[in-house]
Amino acid sequence: MLKEERQKMIIKEINLHNKVLSTDLSLLLKVSDDTIRRDLKELVDSGKILKVHGGAVSPSFVSTFTTQTDVYAAEEKKRIVQKALKLIKNNSVIVTEGGTTMLELARMIPDHIKATFFTISPQVAITLSEHSNLDVVTIGGKLVKNANLHIGSAVINRLAELRADICFLGANAFSVKDGLTDVDWEVVQVKKALIRCAKKVVVMTISEKLDTVQRLNICGIDKVDYLITELPVNSDILKPYQNTNLVLL
Structure with missing residues (x-):
């Protein structure tokens, strides 16, 4: 595989999964750790990705509010959020994590909605605070700099x-x-705590992430109540999920 083709695949994996590990890229692309290390360095030097311990992340995943970055599958995420908004009722108590889809949700909440949001993401909290009818509580702890999320026992205990x-x-x-x-x-431990503290759990994801698996388990599909993608619910891609207890939106 040519270097250019290999690096395109690396960027796609990072855009798709937000964060990838060097060892996983080495296995996926069937090349040595040294080759992946050189590829990542070139992509970092060109500003296409950000290097973190053990791997790399997408710039859009950790960007500040003043940094202009291209969000992967931005239009698809907006369609997902439009569906998710139907689940938010007045006077609801809602917990969220972070990420580009959550930021889009925070931006698109109608101004007439009155609700209380608890979030482990400083970015999401600040974006939510722009809506005058929302009460916003940030659950603080150690900040994971490559994901802009609060983690640790203090966060888990508060949740x-x-x-x-x-x-x-x-x-x-x-x-x-x-x-x-x-x-x-x-991060997995905090996400487990988020799930435990809520009556209903909603997973919002672009369809490209379906039927993929990472190393650490957060929860089984039986713990999720709603699955929201950009696809129509009768899409062939969603057929395996239609035979579960999930509500598809």
Whole structure:
């Protein structure tokens, strides 16, 4: 495989899953760790990705509010959010994580909605605060700089005190067999706590992430109530999910 083709695949994997590990890229592309290390360095030097410990992330996943970055599948994420908004009722208590889909949700909430949001993402909290009818609570802890999420025991303990109506989650990977999976151990523990504190769990993901699996389990598909993608619910891609207890939107 040519270097240019290999690097295009690396960028696609990073855009799709937000964060990837060097060891996983080496296995996927069937090349040495040194080759992946050189590829990542070239992509970092060109500004296409950001290097983090053990792998790389998409710039749009960790960008500040003043940084202009292209969000992967931006139009698809907007369609997902339009569907998700139907689940938000007045006076709801809602918990969220972070990520580009959650930021889009925070931007698109209608101004007439009155609700309380608890979030582990500083970016999402600031974006939500622009809506005058929303009460916004940031659950603070150690900040994961390559994901802009608060993690740790303080966050998990605080979430244990909540009884939210809905939990909105993005997905690194989601499948019928393995459910919701991710790559970061500490982030996984906080996402488990988010799920435990909510009556209903909503997974919002572009369809490209369906039928994919990462190393660490967050929850089985039986713990998820709604699956929202950009696709119509009768899409062939969603057929395996139609035979579960999920509500598809």
